[in-house]
Amino acid sequence: MTILRAIFGFQTVPQPSKYRVTRWRGDPWALGSYSYVAAGSSGNDYDDLARPVGPPNSSTGTPKVFFAGEHTIRNYPATVHGALLSGLREAGRITDQFLGPPYKDKPKTEPKVALPAAAAVTAAGAAAPATLSA
Numbered sequence: 292m293t294i295l296r297a298i299f300g301f302q303t304v305p306q307p308s309k310y311r312v313t314r315w316r317g318d319p320w321a322l323g324s325y326s327y328v329a330a331g332s333s334g335n336d337y338d339d340l341a342r343p344v345g346p347p348n349s350s351t352g353t354p355k356v357f358f359a360g361e362h363t364i365r366n367y368p369a370t371v372h373g374a375l376l377s378g379l380r381e382a383g384r385i386t387d388q389f390l391g392p393p394y395k396d397k398p399k400t401e402p403k404v405a406l407p408a409a410a411a412v413t414a415a416g417a418a419a420p421a422t423l424s425a
Contacts, residue, residue, distance in 0.1 A: 341380075358377075
C-alpha cells in the first residue's frame with residue numbers, strides 16, 4: 292500500500308476492504324493446475340482474458356483494471372515465462388497510459404549520415420560516396 296500511495300497519492304488509494312491469500316501449494320484441489328484451451332475454444336480466449344477493463348459508463352474509456360498471468364498470454368500459456376511476459380506486457384500498458392507511448396514522436400524517416408569516401412566501396416572496388424542510416 293505504501294508504494295501505491297507514493298505513486299497515486301494517499302487520498303486515491305484506500306485501504307482494501309477485503310483480501311484473500313491463496314495457498315496454492317497446500318490446496319489439494321489446485322496443486323499443479325494451469326490453464327488450457329478447452330475443446331471448442333481458441334487462442335482468442337486468452338486475448339479476451341487479457342483485455343483491460345475500465346469503469347462502466349466512463350467518458351474516457353481509460354482502463355483501470357489490468358490482467359496478467361499465464362492464462363492471459365496466447366503464445367505461452369500454462370508456463371512461468373508466459374506469466375512473466377504477461378506481467379511485463381501489463382506493466383507496459385500501465386506505463387503507456389500514464390506516461391504516453393515511448394515512441395509516439397518517432398521520425399518518419401531516419402536521418403542519413405555521410406560516410407568518408409574511402410569507407411564506401413562499390414562492387415567493382417572503386418570508392419563511391421555513400422550514406423548510412425543512423
